Amino acid sequence: MNWVWFHKLGSPPHFYRLAGKMLPWFAWPALLLCVGGTYGGLVLAPADYQQGDGFRILYVHAPAAWLSVMVYSAMAVYAAVGLIWRINVAHALAASCAAIGASFTVVALVTGSLWGRPMWGTYWEWDPRLTSELVLLFLYLGYMGLRSAIDDTARADRASAVLAIVGAVNVPIIHYSVTWWNSLHQAPSVMKFGKPTMPASMLIPLLMMLLGFTLYFVAIMLVRARGEVLRRERNAHWIAAAAEET
Amino acid sequence: MTHWLSMGGYWPYLWPSYLLTLLVVVLNIFFARRSLREARAEVRRRLQMQRSET
Numbered sequence: 001m002n003w004v005w006f007h008k009l010g011s012p013p014h015f016y017r018l019a020g021k022m023l024p025w026f027a028w029p030a031l032l033l034c035v036g037g038t039y040g041g042l043v044l045a046p047a048d049y050q051q052g053d054g055f056r057i058l059y060v061h062a063p064a065a066w067l068s069v070m071v072y073s074a075m076a077v078y079a080a081v082g083l084i085w086r087i088n089v090a091h092a093l094a095a096s097c098a099a100i101g102a103s104f105t106v107v108a109l110v111t112g113s114l115w116g117r118p119m120w121g122t123y124w125e126w127d128p129r130l131t132s133e134l135v136l137l138f139l140y141l142g143y144m145g146l147r148s149a150i151d152d153t154a155r156a157d158r159a160s161a162v163l164a165i166v167g168a169v170n171v172p173i174i175h176y177s178v179t180w181w182n183s184l185h186q187a188p189s190v191m192k193f194g195k196p197t198m199p200a201s202m203l204i205p206l207l208m209m210l211l212g213f214t215l216y217f218v219a220i221m222l223v224r225a226r227g228e229v230l231r232r233e234r235n236a237h238w239i240a241a242a243a244e245e246t
Numbered sequence: 247m248t249h250w251l252s253m254g255g256y257w258p259y260l261w262p263s264y265l266l267t268l269l270v271v272v273l274n275i276f277f278a279r280r281s282l283r284e285a286r287a288e289v290r291r292r293l294q295m296q297r298s299e300t
Contacts, residue, residue, distance in 0.1 A: 034271075038264075043250075053254035060267040099277070103270045111263040118259055216271065220278045227282035230289055243289035 010087040012229050013238040019222040026219040033212030040205025048202075057115040059205060063213035064107035068136060069174055071101030071217060075143070076168035079161035088232055089225075091157040094164060095147060096224035100217060102140035109133055120184050128177035129185035132170060139167040153232060 008014050041059030048055035075097035082090035112130065113123045124130065143160050150156035178187050198206070233239055253260045 042264075047254065052256065054256035054259065056253065056256075057260055057263045060263050064267060064270075100274055103274060107267050107270050110266055114259040114263050118256060220274050223278040223282050227278075227285035230282070230285035234289055234292060239289050240293055243286045243293065 010085070010089050012089055012233045012236065013242070015089045016226055016229050016242055019226050023219055023222050026215045026222070030212050030215035030219055033208045034216065037205045037208030037212055040208060045202045045205055046199075051119060054115065054118050057111055059209050061108060061111040061115055062206060063209045064104045064111060065133070066210055067213050067217055068101055068105035068108045068133065069171055070214065071097050071104065072136060072139070072164075073168065073171055074221075075101060076164045076171075079164040082157060083161040083165070088157075089229060091161065092228035092232060093221065093225050094161065095157075096221050096228055098140055098144045098147070100220055100224070102137060102144065104213075104217075105133065105137040105140060109137065116184070125184055127184045128181040129174065129183050132174040132177050135170055136174060139163075139170060143167070 009018075037059060041056055045056070045059075047053050075094045078090045078094035078097065081087055082094060109130070112133075116125070117123050143163055146163055147156045147160045150159060177183060178185050230239065230242060251257060251261075
């Protein structure tokens with residue numbers, strides 16, 4: 001198998017240029033999908049027969065919850081790649097994920113809480129899904145805290161990578177918490193094997209939002225990673241041309 | 247319009263959820279762009295210092 005592409009991606013100047021070129025290909029589709037998905041979710045989708053219009057919180061809650069878990073998984077994979085192959089760009093990508101993932105974990109928790117009040121009669125319950133999602137937020141905060149506590153970048157990369165990899169054990173726990181234990185939270189209706197238990201009029205806007213948020217995350221991660229690479233490579237020769245960009 | 251905005255009485259839960267999500271989406275864009283801008287400015291400063299020293 002030809003691994004040249006992998007080694008090229010690990011080259012900071014190549015990554016910096018490629019990320020800049022790829023950015024619009026993620027940002028514009030993300031915008032279109034999110035606008036379309038929001039319109040579909042708020043206007044076109046019919047009210048739920050049990051939850052009425054309250055179910056429309058789903059169109060922001062589910063994409064935020066998906067991002068919270070997916071971003072952590074991506075962060076752990078980047079951290080592992082950085083740790084095993086000592087690729088600086090992978091560490092830069094992992095560092096770029098943390099703040100994005102933490103912010104969407106907060107959104108997932110708050111919107112879930114706002115949805116829970118009218119449906120379950122409470123803002124918060126120490127339920128397996130809610131608790132494991134809260135643990136995820138603490139993992140993100142721990143990762144960011146650890147990085148900022150260590151001045152030496154190489155040491156910060158290694159220590160935070162170990163934390164990210166160990167914390168990845170929480171990802172399957174979050175996903176399967178609703179099936180392993182008794183939970184107030186509903187079972188998966190989209191992210192499961194077999195046919196989704198949702199009519200197309202509700203499902204299509206949701207899928208648009210999920211894909212839109214995913215592309216949005218990649219776009220934001222690329223912008224952050226470019227800044228991170230510049231900081232790490234400040235003494236390299238190629239940096240002068242990159243810094244002149246506006 | 248008012249009927250739609252009331253969201254069947256769920257507006258106190260629904261609109262804050264959408265507003266918070268929009269706020270986080272916008273803030274992520276703002277902070278990411280600022281981070282890249284600051285990194286470029288820092289590199290430019292270092293390059294200027296190096297040029298003035300030589």
